[in-house]
Amino acid sequence: xxxxxxxxxxxxxxxxxxxxxxxxxxxxxxxxxxxxxxxxxxxxxxxxxxxxxxxxxxxxxxxxxxxxxxxxxxxxxxxxxxxxxxxxxxxxxxxxxxxxxxxxxxxxxxxxxxxxxxxxxxxxxxxxxxxxxxxxxxxxxxxxxxxxxxxxxxxxxxxxxxxxxxxxxxxxxxxxxxxxxxxxxxxxxxxxxxxxxxxxxxxxxxxxxxxxxxxxxxxxxxxxxxxxxxxxxxxxxxxxxxxxxxxxxxxxxxxxxxxxxxxxxxxxxxxxxxxxxxxxxxxxxxxxxxxxxxxxxxxxxxxxxxxxxxxxxxxxxxxxxxxxxxxxxxxxxxxxxxxxxxxxxxxxxxxxxxxxxxxxxxxxxxxxxxxxxxxxxxxxxxxxxxxxxxxxxxxxxxxxxxxxxxxxxxxxxxxxxxxxxxxxxxxxxxxxxxxxxxxxxxxxxxxxxxxxxxxxxxxxxxxxxxxxxxxxxxxxxxxxxxxxxxxxxxxxxxxxxxxxxxxxxxxxxxxxxxxxxxxxxxxxxxxxxxxxxxxxxxxxxxxxxxxxxxxxxxxxxxxxxxxxxxxxxxxxxxxxxxxxxxxxxxxxxxxxxxxxxxxxxxxxxxxxxxxxxxxxxxxxxxxxxxxxxxxxxxxxxxxxxxxxxxxxxxxxxxxxxxxxxxxxxxxxxxxxxxxxxxxxxxxxxxxxxxxxxxxxxxxxxxxxxxxxxxxxxxxxxxxxxxxxxxxxxxxxxxxxxxxxxxxxxxxxxxxxxxxxxxxxxxxxxxxxxxxxxxxxxxxxxxxxxxxxxxxxxxxxxxxxxxxxxxxxxxxxxxxxxxxxxxxxxxxxxxxxxxxxxxxxxxxxxxxxxxxxxxxxxxxxxxxxxxxx
Numbered sequence: 001x002x003x004x005x006x007x008x009x010x011x012x013x014x015x016x017x018x019x020x021x022x023x024x025x026x027x028x029x030x031x032x033x034x035x036x037x038x039x040x041x042x043x044x045x046x047x048x049x050x051x052x053x054x055x056x057x058x059x060x061x062x063x064x065x066x067x068x069x070x071x072x073x074x075x076x077x078x079x080x081x082x083x084x085x086x087x088x089x090x091x092x093x094x095x096x097x098x099x100x101x102x103x104x105x106x107x108x109x110x111x112x113x114x115x116x117x118x119x120x121x122x123x124x125x126x127x128x129x130x131x132x133x134x135x136x137x138x139x140x141x142x143x144x145x146x147x148x149x150x151x152x153x154x155x156x157x158x159x160x161x162x163x164x165x166x167x168x169x170x171x172x173x174x175x176x177x178x179x180x181x182x183x184x185x186x187x188x189x190x191x192x193x194x195x196x197x198x199x200x201x202x203x204x205x206x207x208x209x210x211x212x213x214x215x216x217x218x219x220x221x222x223x224x225x226x227x228x229x230x231x232x233x234x235x236x237x238x239x240x241x242x243x244x245x246x247x248x249x250x251x252x253x254x255x256x257x258x259x260x261x262x263x264x265x266x267x268x269x270x271x272x273x274x275x276x277x278x279x280x281x282x283x284x285x286x287x288x289x290x291x292x293x294x295x296x297x298x299x300x301x302x303x304x305x306x307x308x309x310x311x312x313x314x315x316x317x318x319x320x321x322x323x324x325x326x327x328x329x330x331x332x333x334x335x336x337x338x339x340x341x342x343x344x345x346x347x348x349x350x351x352x353x354x355x356x357x358x359x360x361x362x363x364x365x366x367x368x369x370x371x372x373x374x375x376x377x378x379x380x381x382x383x384x385x386x387x388x389x390x391x392x393x394x395x396x397x398x399x400x401x402x403x404x405x406x407x408x409x410x411x412x413x414x415x416x417x418x419x420x421x422x423x424x425x426x427x428x429x430x431x432x433x434x435x436x437x438x439x440x441x442x443x444x445x446x447x448x449x450x451x452x453x454x455x456x457x458x459x460x461x462x463x464x465x466x467x468x469x470x471x472x473x474x475x476x477x478x479x480x481x482x483x484x485x486x487x488x489x490x491x492x493x494x495x496x497x498x499x500x501x502x503x504x505x506x507x508x509x510x511x512x513x514x515x516x517x518x519x520x521x522x523x524x525x526x527x528x529x530x531x532x533x534x535x536x537x538x539x540x541x542x543x544x545x546x547x548x549x550x551x552x553x554x555x556x557x558x559x560x561x562x563x564x565x566x567x568x569x570x571x572x573x574x575x576x577x578x579x580x581x582x583x584x585x586x587x588x589x590x591x592x593x594x595x596x597x598x599x600x601x602x603x604x605x606x607x608x609x610x611x612x613x614x615x616x617x618x619x620x621x622x623x624x625x626x627x628x629x630x631x632x633x634x635x636x637x638x639x640x641x642x643x644x645x646x647x648x649x650x651x652x653x654x655x656x657x658x659x660x661x662x663x664x665x666x667x668x669x670x671x672x673x674x675x676x677x678x679x680x681x682x683x684x685x686x687x688x689x690x691x692x693x694x695x696x697x698x699x700x701x702x703x704x705x706x707x708x709x710x711x712x713x714x715x716x717x718x719x720x721x722x723x724x725x726x727x728x729x730x731x732x733x734x735x736x737x738x739x740x741x742x743x744x745x746x747x748x749x750x751x752x753x754x755x756x757x758x759x760x761x762x763x764x765x766x767x768x769x770x771x772x773x774x775x776x777x778x779x780x781x782x783x784x785x786x787x788x789x790x791x792x793x794x795x796x797x798x799x800x801x802x803x804x805x806x807x808x809x810x811x812x813x814x815x816x817x818x819x820x821x822x823x824x825x826x827x828x829x830x831x832x833x834x835x836x837x838x839x840x841x842x843x844x845x846x847x848x849x850x851x852x853x854x855x856x857x858x859x860x861x862x863x864x865x866x867x868x
Contacts, residue, residue: 006104008034008065014092014109021090021112022082028098030069031091038066044085045070045078073429079113080122086203089113112254115203116179117149119361119370124150126358127304127312133177133202134247135168136212136239137186143243144168146175149251149368151310151360152261152554154225156233157268158240163696166277167270169195173278174320176200181207181250183242199278207246214238217245221265224248229265240267261367261550274322274648275665277696279689283668283704284641285598286319299642302597303651305571307350309358310557311564318565322648324662329583331400332566332650337580338398339570340652345395349567352389357382359557367547373426373435373539376418379546379553383415386556393563401566407559409552421542430539433532441538447531454524458484461520471495473509476517484521485511569651576601578652581643586661587617587700589644589737593656596639597646600654609775610656613640615737617661620758622729624748625741626782627762631773633741634670636762637704640739641666644702661700663737667693668704683711687720694727694734703728703738710743718744729756748781779840839863 004012007027011034015023022041024031033041034052042049051064070078079089091113095106116132124130134145142164147154155175159167169192180202186192187206196202221230221244233241244265251259282290289297295304300319306312323329339346357378365371366379386408393405419437426435436444450457462476465486473489482503488496489509500512546553572578576597593610600608609632614620625633643653647660669689690708697703708724709717721744728738735756740747751759761782763774788808792801846859 010104010107014090014107018090018109018112021088023090023092024070024075024079025092026072026094026107027069029072031072031075032067032069034065034067038068041082042066042068044087045081076120076122080118080120083113083115083118083123086115086201088203109256111256114179114205114254116177117251117254118178119150119365119368121361124361126309127306128316129153129175129313131175131177132247132251133172133175133180134207134243134245134250135180135182135186135192136243136246137165137168137183137189137192138239139185141237141239142168143237143239143241144171145240145244145247146171146177147247147251147262149255149259149262150364151313152263152364153266153360154244154262154264155266155268156240156244157270158234158237158243159270160237160239165189165192166692166696167275168192170275170277172196172200172202173276173281174273177202179203179205181205181211181246183207183212183246184209195278205250207250211249212242212246214242214245216249217242220245220248220252224259224262225265229267232265232267234269255368257369258367258547260547261364261554263551264554271324274324274645274663276322277667277692279692280666280668283670284638284645284666286645287316297598297602299598299646302576302601303569303572303646305568306564307353307567308356308560308564310360310561311353311568313360314561315565315568318649319645322645323650324648324664326583326585326662329648329650329662333580333583333647333652335398335400335566336569336573336650336652338396338401339567340573340580342395343574345392346567346570348392349389349563350571352385352392353560353564353567356385356560359383359553359560363546363550363553363557366543367550369543371543372428372430373422374428376422376539376542376546377424377426380415380418380422383411383418386410386560387412389560389563401563404559404563407555408563409556411552411556414546414549414553417542417545421538430536431532433528433535436535436538441534444531444534444538447527447534450523450527451531454527457520457524461517469495469497477511482511482513483525484517485513486517487511566650569649573652576654578654579657581647581653581655581658581660583647583660583662586659587737588659588661589613589615589640589663589702590659591640591643591653591655592658594639594643594658595654596635597642597654599635599639611636611639611775611777613777619756621735621756622725622738622740622754623758623760624725624750624781625739625760625762625777626743626745626748628764628773628782629787631762631764632775633762634706636777637706637739637741638668638670641668641702641704663702664698664700665696666702666704667697668706669693669708670704670706686711690724694724697734697736699731699735701736703736703740705738706741707743708740718746722747722750725750725757726754729754731756743787745781751781839867 011023011025014025015037022033022037024033038049041047047068047070049066049068052067082089089112090109091111092107093110095108098105114132116130118124118130129148130150131146131148136143141158141160143156143158145154145156157171161167172195177200180196182193182204184206187204193204196204218230218241221233221241230241281287285298287298287300288295295301300316303319304312304315306315323332359379359382362371362375362379362382365375387410390405390408390410393401393408396402421437421440422435423437438445438448458476462474465476466472466474471488471492473492475487476484477487478484485503486500487506487509493510496510496512499514501514502510503513504511591613594613595608595610615623625637627633639654643655643658644660644663645666646653647658648662669686686708690705693703693705705724705728709719709721711717712720721742725738725740725747727733728736728740748759750757759779759781760777761780763776763778764782765772765774788801788804843863848856
């Protein structure tokens with residue numbers, strides 16, 4: 001250390017306190033990186049790696065310290081690239097003016113940027129939150145907290161049962177955090193850390209036990225959210241408070257700035273939202289597709305017609321957290337219905353919200369201290385839209401929409417304050433001036449006048465001096481040595497006033513200065529720095545004034561976000577011809593002409609075939625669905641699940657009509673895949689998922705089970721499938737509503753022996769060797785699987801197909817079964833048979849005792865139409 005330069009000593013001391021961060025060390029107009037940080041940054045950012053002497057004496061090149069740097073004004077894009085790759089970046093700034101500093105300039109860390117704490121828009125996705133997660137886990141309790149620092153939204157929950165780790169992982173699926181801070185107990189839980197790293201690609205920080213101490217956690221919560229918020233947390237499970245306390249502790253350590261925009265705490269308990277495990281989220285493709293991980297093709301892609309980033313995030317959060325309370329569901333659904341019914345007012349609302357800025361993140365950056373003039377201008381522009389939104393919202397009488405109108409503050413005073421101070425098109429940086437509006441501050445205007453009219457001021461002074469002295473050859477000039485000077489020819493030397501101070505003698509004249517000229521010179525030469533400093537001071541005052549009112553802005557932003565999400569659901573309902581569902585606690589799922597919301601939008605050359613569904617609380621709880629591959633079994637089952645989920649976020653649903661009892665959870669077992677990294681075969685993965693479903697499902701759950709038991713031998717697989725079916729149907733064991741697709745036709749016999757089980761099949765039509773999928777669900781079991789025909793459609797060589805048929809004939813002959821290559825025309829499924837099937841199905845579901853005479857006549861007329 002004795003041989004190091006003072007600057008390198010300073011660097012190493014700061015780096016020692018931030019060993020896990022890439023240190024951006026400010027030197028003049030650059031952020032420099034040294035040693036290992038320089039090697040890493042040069043590789044990740046494609047920077048040229050150079051070297052620098054680190055000691056007081058010249059060293060050979062091979063002993064010099066590696067270094068690389070970036071311009072400080074362009075740092076945001078470089079930081080964004082490092083954060084996207086999971087690194088932490090510590091920003092070390094000069095804490096004093098180098099021009100006035102005595103000795104080494106003081107430097108310190110002003111903030112540490114991490115994947116979970118970024119504020120820069122370049123690092124954030126507009127319509128998705130960016131969450132930092134805090135997790136506390138011990139032998140009895142678990143707590144998990146999520147905070148989006150860019151918006152200030154904070155969510156918290158806790159668990160005390162033996163399945164607490166699974167619950168925490170399911171909560172992670174709701175928020176997909178970018179970074180997590182864990183206590184020692186959570187770090188020791190391999191299932192949890194593996195999920196964070198492999199499923200969510202989340203940066204994991206071991207926070208130790210010190211960050212999560214209960215006393216300090218309560219102190220942090222009280223400081224950030226207030227005494228009332230702390231009192232609302234359960235005393236029976238301190239893990240929730242400790243998880244939030246650890247998260248706040250990490251924020252305070254890394255951010256070192258005002259976090260007052262983080263003020264609203266949303267604590268929720270189990271039973272408030274539908275819990276979905278990672279498998280269900282993946283299989284139902286709620287926010288991204290299973291194969292390509294893209295938004296297009298997901299349910300969110302269909303439903304998201306929001307016009308603002310904050311509305312998009314709100315809608316996504318609804319989709320991630322379906323409601324379980326009928327009252328809350330119906331309240332949101334009623335608001336959507338009101339918007340559906342008034343198309344002109346709805347379209348005016350859409351026009352008013354289109355292009356409205358991200359008020360949540362704008363106010364977050366303002367409070368945080370990283371906002372610029374353009375952020376202020378964007379916030380003002382958004383505020384100026386609010387009166388028009390209120391005007392259009394006033395047309396609706398719905399209860400929730402009326403509440404939103406009251407919550408939507410027009411913020412006209414803040415908009416006027418920003419408009420008066422900030423020009424319409426401010427420059428990018430607030431450190432270079434030029435963003436304060438003309439007329440806002442007299443001193444700024446005066447200094448700008450000096451900058452733009454300096455030559456005119458000098459010319460005016462020259463004319464005044466000529467007139468005052470009578471020296472017609474007098475002129476004012478400038479050079480870098482003397483600055484401004486007055487030059488007089490020798491012929492007029494005797495007329496020079498006593499106030500002139502001689503500075504230089506020339507061959508033909510003399511040069512002088514005056515106190516007035518030196519004062520003017522100082523004004524002109526320092527005007528640029530002074531106006532920039534003054535503009536920044538005025539901006540800081542404005543920023544503080546807006547920060548003081550940040551609560552108003554956040555409440556209004558939340559109201560606009562909810563309105564945008566509701567309007568989006570209404571827009572989709574109208575465009576896609578959805579119906580308003582009846583949601584209750586009956587336990588019944590009754591859907592008429594239901595459609596898959598995504599598949600029908602993806603189809604280009606054909607129409608989607610709708611299907612009915614009936615599952616009662618007591619009868620028809622288990623639907624055994626048979627039919628060939630590719631015929632639509634999986635699509636049908638998923639559409640039932642998605643319709644239930646859509647209804648519980650308050651949306652209209654793709655059906656002619658629907659009555660839906662609230663389901664507490666949706667479970668799916670669809671598809672087959674190995675997990676080679678974990679040493680699990682397809683069958684092992686399948687059985688693990690089925691075991692999880694049967695362990696966690698309740699009688700109020702909806703189960704989607706596709707091809708259970710296909711990964712092992714026929715008899716083993718059939719035995720497992722039957723046992724699972726019986727367990728699901730038995731009200732003493734589970735009694736959950738279950739859609740069960742299978743190729744084991746022997747299971748169709750359970751309709752006669754298993755209470756609550758009903759057979760359905762996918763209609764198929766054959767013409768000779770050709771097979772046509774009619775996509776229609778009919779009562780009854782399928783007679784065969786049509787596997788060879790599907791293989792032929794997939795392009796299997798003809799010789800292989802023909803050989804497969806021969807083998808099948810031999811096997812069926814050995815078992816006393818006759819192979820039928822093509823049905824006779826009279827045995828083929830006809831369109832009229834489909835109509836008859838629908839009528840029979842409707843008669844089975846009909847409850848004559850509850851029908852009025854008019855309703856009965858209407859039903860008979862409807863059945864007659866289907867038969868015709």
